[in-house]
Structure formats: C-alpha cells, structure tokens
Amino acid sequence: MIKRGLVFILTSIWFSSFGQNVPDGFLSNQTQIDSLSESSKYDDALHLAFQNLEIAKREGSHLLLGKAKSKISHLYFRKGDYDSTTHYAKQAMNLASANKLPEVMTSALLSLGNVHYSKFEDIDAIDHYQKIDSISERYGEKNPHVVNALFNLGKVLLRTYSVQDTSYVGKAERYFRSAQKMASEIGNPEEEHFGYIMLGNIYGQRREYEKAIPYFKKSLAYFERMGSSKRVADIYWSLGIIETDLNNYEQAEFYYKKRLDLLTQAGNPEEIANAYRVHAGFLQRINRHREAIPYLEKAYDYFQDSDAGHSGILLGITSSLAESYRKTGDFEKATEFYSQTLVHQDSLDARKQKSLALDLEAKYQTQKKEQEIALLKSQNDLAEERKKNQQNILLGGIVLISLVALSLFLLYRNRQKTNKRLMELDTAKSNFFANISHELRTPLSLIKGPVEQQLENTRLSEEDKQNLTIAKKNAERLTTLVDQLLDLSKLESSFYKLQVGRGLLSQFLKSIAESFVFQTNKKSQLLNIQISIEEHLYWYDADVLQKIVVNLLGNALKYSPEKAEIHVSANIGDGNLSLSVKNTGISLSKEMLNNIFDRFHRSHENEPGTGIGLALTKELVELHKGKIHVKNDADSITFYIEVPVHENAFSINEKDMHSEPTTYQTPYQESEIIDSHNNESVSVEHNEAKDIILIVDDNEDIRTYISSILHNKYHVITAENGDVGFQKALKQVPDLIITDLMMPKEDGLKLTKNCKTNDTTSHIPIIMLTAKTGDENRLQGLEIGADSYLTKPFNNKVLKQTVQNLLESRKQLQKRFSQEVILTPKDISIGSYDQRFLESLQTILDEQLVSSNFNAEAFSVAIGMSRMQLHRKLKALTGQTTSEFIRGQRLKLAAKLLQESDVNISEIGYQVGFNDHSYFTKCFRETYGLSPSEFSKNKTF
Template sequence: MKTFVAMKGFIQIVFLFLSILGFGQELHRLDSLKKVLKYQINETDKHNLLVLIFDSYLYENLDSANLYKNQILEFSQNDILKKMDAYGLASKYHYYKYDIDSSLFFTKKALDLAIKIDSDSLQANNYRRLAILYSRKSDYENAEKYGKRALEISKSIGDWNLIASANTMLGNQFYKKNNYDIALKYYLKADSIHSTNRDKSRFAAMVYDNIGSIYAELKDERALRYIDKAFTTYSHIDDQEGRNYSYILRAIYYQTVGNNEKAIENLETAKEFYENYGNSFRTKEIYGRLINNYSSIGEYQKAEKYLKKSESLISDSDTNESKLELAMNAGQLYIDQAKYLKAIDYFNDALSLIEGGVTNFQLSYIREINKGLAKSHEGIGNYKLAYLYQQDQLSITDSINKKINVELTKDLETKYQTEQKEQEIALLKSQSELAEQKQKSQRNLLLGGIGLTSLAGLFLFVLYQNRQKTNKKLRELDVAKSNFFANISHELRTPLTLIRGPLEAQLEQDDLNPAEKQNLSIAKNNTERLETLVEQLLDLSKLESGHFSLQVSNGDLPGFLKTLSESFSYQALQKKQLLDVVISIDDDHYWYDQDVLQKIVTNLLGNALKYSPEKASITFCAELEAEQLALSIKNTGVNIPKEELAQIFNRFHRAHENETGTGIGLALTKELVELHKGRIIAESRLGSVIFSVKLPIAESAFIASEKSVTIQNYKPVYNVSSVEVPFKVITSDQSVPNGEQPILLVVDDNTDVRTYVSSLFDNTFHIIMAENGKTGFRTALEHVPDLIITDLMMPEDDGLKLTQNCKMHNATSHIPIIMLTAKAGDENRLEGLETGADAYLTKPFNNKILKQTVNNLLENRKRLQERFSKEVILTPKEISIGSHDERFLNALQDVLDNQLVESNFNAEAFAKALGMSRMQLHRKLKALTGQATTEFIRSQRLKLAADLLKKSNASVSEIGYTVGFNNHSHFSKCFKEHFGVAPSDYMHS
C-alpha cells in the first residue's frame, strides 16, 4: 500500500514537472512519460499516460501515434468511459491520416456509447465530429444535419467549447459553398466565444486559420494577421502540425496575390514536415501548389517533378476531389508550357470527375476547368469552343461573386466586433448564471422534497416511459403504413401497364364480336378504376409523409370549375340524372392549386353521381364569400344517418354499405381541403346529402413557398400533349428491310415490360434490350440506337443516370429518350425532363400515345437531318438542339475546317479526330444528317467546291484538288451526281 501511494505521488510530481515545462523540449518530455509507463501504476494513470504520449505524437508522427492508439484501444475495453475516449482518439488519428471511413467508424461507435450513457455533451461532440467527417466525404447534406444537431445540443447544455466548435464547423459548410459572408459570421462567433473564455487551444487556432483562409481568397492582407495569430497559438501549445499548416495558408495567400517565390518558400518548409508526418492528403495539397507556383515562374522541370510525385500518391481509394485537383494542376502546367492538347486531356479528365449536377460546392472547380479549357482551345486556334468555355466561366464567376458578397464580407468583421461580440459575451454570461441558478434551485428542491415525491416520481417516470414507447410505436406504424401505400402503389403500376396495353390493342381489332368487345371494355374500365385507386393511395401517402406540398398559382377559376363540372355531364346522362351547374364567380383570376382543387371537385361530384339513384338531381354551386371560394355539391334521393355523418371522412369508412368502394375518396378529399387551408362539412336532410367546402383564394392567404414558381433557365422539351406532326406509324406490311430498320433500345428491369414494349415496335424497329441503366448505357455506346425507351426506377443505374450519361457522351447525346415511370407527379416529371429526357410517360401508359411520341421524335430528327444536309457550314445555334450536340457539331466543324481539304482525310481519320469509333461516328452522322461518314465527307467537299466555283477564279481541276479530290474525272462525276450539272457549267451558271 505504501509503495502504491508513493508511486501515485511520483506520477503526480512527473505530471507537475511536465506541465511546468509547458510542453517544451518535446523529446525529453516523451522519454520521461515512457519511463513512467514501466512502473507498476494503476489503470487510470496508465490510461492518462498513454493518452498524453498519443497526443504528443499525433501532431508530429502519425506512425508512432498509431502504436499508442492501438494500445489505448486494447487497454480500454473493460471501461465504457475509457472505451469511448479511445474511440474518439482513434477517430482523430484516422482523420489526420485522412482515412475518413475509418474515422467515421470510430466516431459512430463513440456516439453509440454516448447515447447509451445519455451524455448530452459527449453526444454533441460526436455529432460535431460526424459533421466534419461527412464534409470531408463531400456528403454535405449529412454534414449540415449533424452540425445543426451538435449546435442545438451544445446550446441546450451551455457548453461554450462545444458551441464554439459547432459554429466553426457550420462556418466550414458555408465556406465550401462560397458563401463567405455567412461563413465569416460563424467563424467570428466562434472566435468571440474562445476569446471570452481566454482559450488558447488548437480549436481557437483553427478558427484563426479559417478566417485567414477567407481573407486569402479575397486577397486581403488581414489574412496574414489571422494566420500569424494561429501560428502563435500553435507554438504556445507546441503543435507541430498546426505550425506547418500555417505555412501552407501563408503560401495560399502569397499564391493568390501573385508572389510565387514567397509561396514556394513556405510550401517547401511545410513539405519537409508533412512528408515525414504521414498525412498523404496534406502532402498532395503541397505538391499540387508547388506545381502551380513553379509553373507560374517558368521552372517547369521542378513542376513536372512534383506532378510525378502527386501521381504516385494517388490511389483508387482516393476521393474524386483529390484526383480532380491533380488533373487541374496538370492541366494548368501544360497550359503554361503551351502543350495545349495535353492540357485539354487533363481538364476533360477533371470535368468527368465532377459528381452529379453542378452544385454550390463544385462551382469553383467548374469555373477553373472552363477557364483552362478556354485557354487551351484558344491556344490550338479552336476559337469557337474557347468562346463557349469562356462564357461558361464568366457565368459561374458571376454566380460565385454574388455568393461571396466581397464588400459585405470585408466589412463584417468590424461590424461584428462592435455589435455582436458584446451580445455573445453577455449571452454566455447570462446562460452561465442561469444554469448555475437553475442547478441550485433544482438541488434545493430535490433535497427538500425527495421523501414526499419519490414514489410519485417513480410512478410518473414509468408512465412517461410507457407513453413514449407507445407513441414511438404508433409513429413507426404510421410511417410503415404510409411507406407501404406508396410502395404498393408504385408496384401496381407495372402490372397495370401489362394489363391495360394488351386490352387496348385487342379493342382496336375490327373483327371483334359485340360480346367480346363488351367483356374487354369491362376489363378496361376496371383497370381505370384500379388506376384511380392507385392515385388515391399515392396521394394519401404523400400527405401523411409531408411530401404533398401546396403549389397555388394565379388562374382562371370560373373557367376551370366550368370545365371540370361539365366533364360529368355524360356520366349523368347515362344514369338519366339531372346535373345542374351554377357558377356565380366574376371572370377574373384567383389563387388556387389546380391539382388539389381538381381532386376535391372530382371526388365530390363523382361520389354524388355514383351514389344517387336514376332520375336524381345533382346541383353543383360555386360562389365567392369574403375572398373565399364556397362550393356546394347536393344530391337527392339518398339520406345518411347522423351517426354515419360523424364518421364519413374517416379512412376506409363507407357510408353506403350496399355500394362497393374503398372509403378512401372522402378521407383524401378532407385532407386536401385542409392542405388548401379550407374546411369541409357534410349534411343530410330531407332525402338529400350536401357537401360544403370553403377555400381561400386570395394571394395573401399563402406564403411564398406555397406559390408556384416559374422555373428560369429551363429549356422547353418535347411535350406529348402538343404534337404538331400527324400520327404515322409504319405497319407490318410497310416494314423496312431489316438492315435499314432504325434501332430501338428498351431498358427496363422487368422482363415482361421489356417484352411488351418491344412487341409494339417489332415490325418497325430492330429491337435491343437491357435490364438496367448501367448495362443500357454500355449497349447504347456499342450500338448507338435511334431511340431509347427507359424505365425510371431500376437497380444499378436508374433511368435518370442513364439519361444523364447518354446526354453527356458525344456518341449518344443526340439520341431521343422516352422515360416510362410508375412515379407520377409534376416534380418527378420535371426531374426527368431536366436530366435530358425528351418525353415522360406515366405507367400505365396508352399505347397510341407512346407510338405517337416515338413517331414525333423521329420526325423531329428527320427535320434536323434535312436542315443539316443543306448547310455548307454547320450552324447549330440556329437550330433547336441540345447543348451537348451543339458542342459536338462545333467540334465537328472545326475538324472539317482544318482537315477536310486533305486528300488522305477519310472516315477513320474523321473518327479519330473526334475521339470516337468509326461505328459511333457513322451512327451519329446518320442520325444528324441522314448520311454515312464517307457520304458526309464527300458531300461537304462538294459543297465547299461549289462555294469556291462561285467565288474563286481557279480552274475546275484546281478546285477539285483543293477540296481533297486527287482525280479530276472522279471529282467531276461526283459533282454532277450531287448538283445535277458539271462543275464547269455550275461555275458559269
């Protein structure tokens, strides 16, 4: 026992001695700590020593830190708090090693333990770590979610350290979005908290780093001031990694302001540390900046050396961001050396690494890529493409500058320090005092009443727990039910397609007898009823999950209601019912959601006609009452008891037990009315039932997010409802010879759907099929079809990804794409069209509409062929085509301008110049111009010759040789075949 006490005293003396040293003389300190470990000491002291040694190595040598990290993990398994601490240290180690997935793994394990022991502060800390890690993985949605959660908990417990850290992390999110003014607000708030608490930790230094980074981007000298403050803090706590990171930030500032020599000096200093430290991410960052700076001062050999070093560090496991930056650095190096073709290759590689669409986080990258491509194409004399890329760069630069809000950002620091800093300090003090007072009050109350309230408290606690569990189970059941409705509705659409399509095909047969036609019509009517039920289930699931949002717009309300109500006239006529429509609304425009109002009126009028006997009267009235639409639907011949009326809007309740139905319609109607901020009541009196609805229709009744917004920059695409070309589908006796048939690619993960869609076109197309978007894209590249019909929801790559891939690739960008989907709704349709689909049909689709859509897309393509075939110089700007095809045609014209007149310019050389295979180019040109590659080259040469014959004084044979014909007689023959006259006659005509 005496030995243990003496040993414990010795350890305390060692810790006191080390703290007096102020963490100086690092090597001596580490040796002392390792010696203490050899003594027989208790587990807590040993754990603390291991943590101290690990922390010391963490910012000096990651390999050494790893040894002690493993010891800490092994040593801490039997104590939940030590285990949680060990997981946190392991997460930190892998973060600095830039092994983000492993860091996430340990952080999640630490969070699970924090939740288990119900520690708010530890939960907040781990949510903060998760936010940082997801940000590193470019998963900004999760990063923002966990960041806000960390800040919320931190504020609730009043932990200033966690509040400051959470503010720093949220600032990082806006910094990456180029929202510098918002990011700086968060950073300055964190700085204020650290300063108030006189904190000189690594976290405080990192805030200075972040503020310095913003000012470096703005080329503001204040960057150096904050970087120096960070360096001083890192030096105070003997943080080697932090000090060397300050060298990198100084280099970034000097590079931004054009002082490449000073940037290189700082980078070379940091390089020596990071090459030995073991953080490949920072090492690659340093190499990349050395490439840029050495290249800028003309020292290309050194720049090439660091390019090779960077490439050697890149592995398959690296993020796209690392590969992207390497490609951009290489591209800039080759621009500086005037090696423009190599630069183009690297910048195109960089562009291919941009994930998904253009987001806030990718704007800066895409701007620099466009800038590099513009310079490169200008360097090789390709001024058209250079101009296009430059315009894209300027557009993105404007967008970034709007986000940066430079003047506001530069003035923000002063404003914040004079106004917000004092408020933050006062807030923190008041929170601290409040928390202290709250603790005292709670303690006194607890001690004073513990004897009287213990049993009551236990009872209430058990009751509360049971209620919480019950509510949780009910919520889970509700979510599961909504998901079930949504999933089963989507699943029903595919079999409905396979039922309705063949039924419609049979009903079109001329040789059907009346009985067969009646039976098929009954089956078709029931598929339509099933479709209605599917739509109602989907609407219910959307309403329950909160995904059914109100979208009101300014429209012609009386005209809309008149059209809706009159569509029921035929149904009333069939049952010999009298439908009376009275619309007392001035001809004017009012604010309402067309989709919601249509569903409300359709459900109520449909029910009124359905449940009323023959010769009954149905009255539909609409009028205005104090900026509200008042609807009344009355049907005679029926009566509903009061007890039934009380439940009529409940789901799956049927007021008419003798009638079939699901009981969904009225429940859905009530929820839609409430969504539109209205109310609905049902009354039954004197042999009639009356439904009364009141809905607001004034603009002031709706908030901005509920108003339908016109989408800017949206390029109109083909719309099935506005067909201009007459419907012509080739029948079986008009079949084209198989070798000349157009190619149709059908992509769907359902074998029956693929087979059925293929059967609709097997006489007019050569059909090829694929089971998912990934295989579909490979098939499209291999065969280059004339048209693609694809499903939306598929495994591997879905229809959106397939469309995006096809529209981005030169070989397939021209192919019209029809998207079939079980997902109804304007938002899904818009997503498909924005991705590049030319038409969007909801399952179950109408066979005629699908065929008509296919026909019109091909007719539109034929018009383009006719237009292009007449042009000597391709002018895509004057013709409505996609931007990717426009870029392809610009590149094609550039190749023709430079190589067409070469006698050895043939199909193979043409394809190589455009980076395509001969087959891909053949199919592409056939689709755009109607000509094979060889025919296209010859026709372009002849058009150029015809132009020269009119404008030049050269002889016919000279012009023939000029445009690439080696044989005079062959040139004359081809010219006469194409223009109908000999070249000499054409010259003098």
C-alpha cells in the first residue's frame, strides 16, 4: 500500500509540473499502469496505455500524446518487443522535437537507448543516454528518465572497462552519484536508494567489501519497507556473492535462501527458476552436490517446458546436473545429462548458423538493390551531363587551352629558377646537419662512457653523484637531438626508406603510450589512453610509427602544465590508422599554429627546445604515406595523424615479406587474437624473460640496495609499505616477495597474511627480511605463511641463493602439474588456499570447458580475476599460459572420451570445445604423437 501511494503521488507531480489540466481518466490509468508494470503484468498495462492514447487524441494535446506513446514504448521494452519499442519511441520523439517537450524527449530517448543497451550495442546506447544528459542541462530538465539514463550510462561503462584501462569504473561511479543526487532533488527515494545498490556494485567490483556492504544494507532496509520484492531479491543476491567470496558460506546461504523465498512469494516462474539455478551454483561451489541436484532439476523442468528458446541456459543446467550426479556417484544420471548437454549445444550452434545465414542474405539483397539504384542514377546523370557539355566543349576548350599553355610556360620558367636555388640551399643545409651530427657522436660517446663509469662508483658523494647524473641526462638529451638531425638528413637525401611488416598494432601503440605513464605521474598529469583497435595484423613501419608517437607524446608532456590532461586515442577506418594526441592547459596563437611544423620554430617561446621534433614528425608521417594536422582550441591543442596500415598501400620494395608478425608489448601485458584454425579466442601472453621480484620496505635505501643486487637477473618492482605492496602484488602477481617485518600502515605480517589468503597471490613465496632477531619473531613470521626468514644485516649471497631456491622449487611444482592428467592438488605439497583455487578452477572447467566460447576472457570472468592475474597465477602453478592450459585440458578430456566411449571421432572435437576438426586433429597429434583415430584404436595407450 505504501508503494502504491508513492506511485500515485509521483505520477501526480509528473503531470502537474507542466501546468496543464490532465483528464482524470488519463491520470487514473497512468497510476494503474505503473502499478501493473511493477507487478510484471505488462499486457494489462498496455491495454490501459492504449486507452490513454485515445484520450490524448481526443484532447488534441501534444504533451499527452507524447506521454502516452513514450509509455507504450517503455512497456513494449519490458515485454522484450524491441521493434514495437522503437516504433512508438520514434513517434514520441518526433512529436517532442516539433513541440519542444523535453520531458517526452528524455522518455523516448531512454526507450531507444535501452534497446541498444539490451542488444549490447554500447556505442549507440551511450549516444542516446548522453543526448538525454544534454537535454537535461539545456532545459534544466530533471525527471526519472534522466535519472535512469545516468544510471544506465554507468552500467554500460562498467561492462566495457578493461584490465589496461580501469578508469571506466571511476567514470561509472560518477554517473551513479549524479543520478542519485538528481533522484534526491526530484523527490524520488526509490531511484535514490537504487543508487546505493549501484555504488555497492562499484565497491564490490573493486572487492572493497567493507564499503560495499553498508550501501547494500541501506538500500535493503528501504526496499523491504516499500515491499519491492524484485529489488530486495537482487540485493540478497549481491550480498550472497560477497559473503561467498569472503568464505562466509553460512551467511551466504542465508541470503540465497532469503532471495529464493522472496521470489517464490512474488510468483514469477522465470525468476524463481533462475534463483534455483543460482542457489545450486553456490552449493556446487562448496561441494554440496547432493543438495544442489533438486534445485537444478526444478530449474531444468521450468526452462525445458517454457517456450522461450532457453537453449543456452539449459546447456548450463544440464552440464551442472551431469557434474553433480557424477560427484555423487550416480553415473547413469550423469551420462543422461551429459547427452542432454550435447543436444543443447547442437541446438545453439544450429540457431547461430540460421541467424547468420538470414543476416547475410538480408545484407546481400540490400546491397544489391543499392547498387542497382546507384547505377541507374549514375547513367541518367551521365547522359544529362553529356548533352550540356557537348555544346560548350569546342569554344571553351580552345580558349582554355590557349590560356593554360601561356600560364604554364611562364610558371615553368620561374619555377625552374626558384627550385634550383631552393634545392641548393636545402642540400647545403642537409649536408651541414649530417656532417655536424656525425662529428658530435664521437665526443658524446667519450662523455657518456666515463660519466656512467663514475656513477657506478659506490664511494661517490651525494653531491658528485647528483652532478654526474645531470651531466648524463644532458648527454642523453644531446644524443636524441643528434639522432633527430640524422633522421632529417636521411629523409632529405632519400636514404630513409620504409620497411613495413605485419604486427599487432593495438599492442604496439598501447605499449608506447603506457611507457609515458611514469613521466605524467611525476608532473601530476592524467594520461588517458583509448586504443580502439581490434587485435588483427596490420602493415606498418614500427620504427617510423614509434618515432611519430613518441615525438607527439613527448611534446605533449613537455609543454603541458602540471595536473593537465593528455588524451591519446586511436582507431582504424577504411584501412587507415587515425591517431590523435590532445594536451590541455595550453593554446597557441594563429601565427604559431601556421608555423608549428617548420624546422627550428619554437611553438612555445618561453620554453626551451630546438624546434626539430614536430618537423621530423611531419616528414615521417608523409614518408608513411599519411597526413598530419593540428587543431587549436581555447585551452587545448590536438594533433591528428592518419596513415595507411593495409597491405595494398605499400609497394613490394617497401614490404618485408619475410618478417614474422611482431608484437610490441610491455613486460606483463596480455593481448588476444583470433586463431585462424579455431574460432575460440586465444591468449597471447608475453613470454617473461625474467621472474618478477617485489621488494616491500619503508626504507628507500634498503629497497635500492636489494634492487641493485637482484636487478641483473630479475625484474624488480618496489613498494614502501604493506598496503601498497599488497595492491602491487594483486596487480602484477610477482614470482616472489621480499618484505620487511616492521613498516608503517601495514607491516610485513599483515602483507603476508593478505597475500596467503587471497586466491590471486596465495602461491607467491615470501621472504621475511627484518632487523628483529629471536626464535619467537622467526616463528611468528613462519606461522603466518612466510617461506623464509632472514635477519639484517644480511649476506647478499645468502639472499640471492634463497631467492633462487624458492623460485626453483616453484618450477619443480610446475613440472608436476604439467604432467598431471587431471588436477590433483591434494597429491602435491601446496598451500590450502592454492588447493582451494585449483578446486574452484577444476569446477569451472567441468562446467564450461566443453563450450566453444570458453576462452581466456571467459575463464578470467568465471574465476573472478583479471586476465593478467589469471595468466600469472596459472603460469606460476602449472607453467602454462591460460590458452595453453585450456587447450591442454580439452585435449585430455578428448583423450578420455576416445578411450572410454564409442562416439564418432569427428564429434569428439566439437564436444570438448574445438570448432575446427582439422585444428583439433593437429593439436591432438602434437600432444599425444598420434591422430585421434589412431589413439582411439589403441585403448590401452
């Protein structure tokens, strides 16, 4: 009753704000429509909405017509009828635009944006939601539709963030807070408390559960009071997930049961069936398979009987049932549901193929008609043009030819003289640059060598070391200038030739851009990187393109003030790379802008510089057959380049046909390409040349000293306390950690406990390095999980040997795992948290391995880690990359099926997740030395 009264009040305010009299029947229907929609009775609500449409037509009110049509579009969206949603939303939008009705505009745009959102067309969805935000600012419009648009903007961003760019999480949070603030301003407590749910999800995404839980409980109290069973059930679900992740299984089960009871009372069969599925998944995770079976069977009964095409859901349910029956020893039932799993997989594949065929046919017919129309139009235009031109060609041609011939003769004579003089000047200048550059390199080498040698002397005073460091930096700066001068001379003398090869352009650009992060942090600048390029192979000269990007970014960082924003974006269109570099906080005069690419011109008069970098950049862009230009705004400068990256843009002499596809990656970055033999996503992880060592100590000198001991053999990263160290351990997943015991904020004991109790870091060996002596301190460190305990002052040889021994023991463990046919963590000496991780990993493989869509990305989502974290974790435990691990498990499952069943060999590959039979055969032979058919005949292999 409370909620129904609130709906009526909000509806009354909604209409009264327009200053028009609303017919009683219309307002009464609107209140009932909202109530019916809340109860999911959409057909009844639509009936009343069409009644309101007729009332609006009789009244002749544009406002009421727009309201009625936008409400109908919202109801059709709830029913999942997107065509009808779009039809009525566009009608409402046209009416609102013509009569300047911002409330109707925002409502109609929300329906259209929601359709794109549901179809995962994120760019179009964001476009519609941002238009709503613009209308709100322009007209000062604040209403529930604007609030919903802001919430949806945040949700779209949440599902598009990546490991490389997690800034979208923060952007989503800002939209949620804006939506919540507006909901409070317009007196809409329901949306305000929905904002608490969204903020809880933000902190849950970050695993900051101590911040997430209060938000969920605050919204829970409100929605329980309002009787909103759907919202309450969703909150219970979120709390259940958090408690499960915290290993509070009893509390987690309490929330899952509460959710199920609440949805059962509400009576929506599909939501109840989904709740059964979720509860069963929780029970399976904690190995209570017998209890999970009844819930899975209830869910199976509903989705099997429903006529909604739930093949994907049924695939998951039957797979889970088969696994639970197998775990409980009922192999007959397990076999039955494994068979059902194969049937649903085939159904999904067939549906995808049919949809693809229809889509291709429609595109073909459309393209064919457009080509016919264009051809007819072109023929008609050509005929008309011929008629007009034939009369004027003769006379005009004679006059024109005479004038052009005379002009060309005069221009040619003058141009010859001018060009000859310019060429002489350019040649002399280029020769000077080349000669002086070569002469400078010898003394530079003689300066840098002794300086670097002196810096290695540990007996240097701090003042001497500082002076020598300054000398070294300036020598390096002068070396860069010399290299630029040489490049210019090569370009002008035509010695600089393109040498393009194939490479992963996205990785290449991200690696260059990310290498500037440290410099921007030093100046408190924000570097925003948006590389929207698919992981395909493109053709480019890596050396030329690297110099272009480095020059543009270096220029942007150099001349931008502190706390400025620098934006780098790149995308591919029509076979061309479009890249822009924007730096804020500065602007140029029109005169400076016109001369910015001239040699020795300084764009910033008050800044030091030679004026070579941008001139060289322009010539390199043109060498790569591209274009560059600059745009100046009130407080920013943006450089735009466009260069071709497709094979046909380059001649055979410019291409390195023998080069292998190259990648350009920072040390611990993962990328993804599509295997030409298989449609599954294959992870291409960097082959780490060195193990990663994390040093955690609050004393900077100690960090520097240990780094100097280890940096030749290992990749070293550092942190100043246990809190920062744990965050770096989560992000980088090092191979070993060396930590001090006593530190501010969080000490070494807290760091060790955090690492050893987190699935991402539990496998990492930890050396406790401290000045506290005594057996009780050593025992405390070892009990908390440290693998070794060394006291200060320590012997550097002992430290290096301890590091080597611990890393070698991990490598021996990797060999054991790589030899196992199935994961058997209990048979190998590992920690309980690693054992739990591998058991969870095995559960995920049992449920999802047979799906062809199961790749590194899906694996990381299922296990709850980023792709880099999962890669590092698997590499440490098994010695295999994520893709190698998935492929290996599929081949092991295939071998087992070949030995234990008589299924057709051509179907085995599809059953274990391979889409291409020849690729499956190739991988199988590489692993087992036999083809699948040969392996199947030798059952005792």
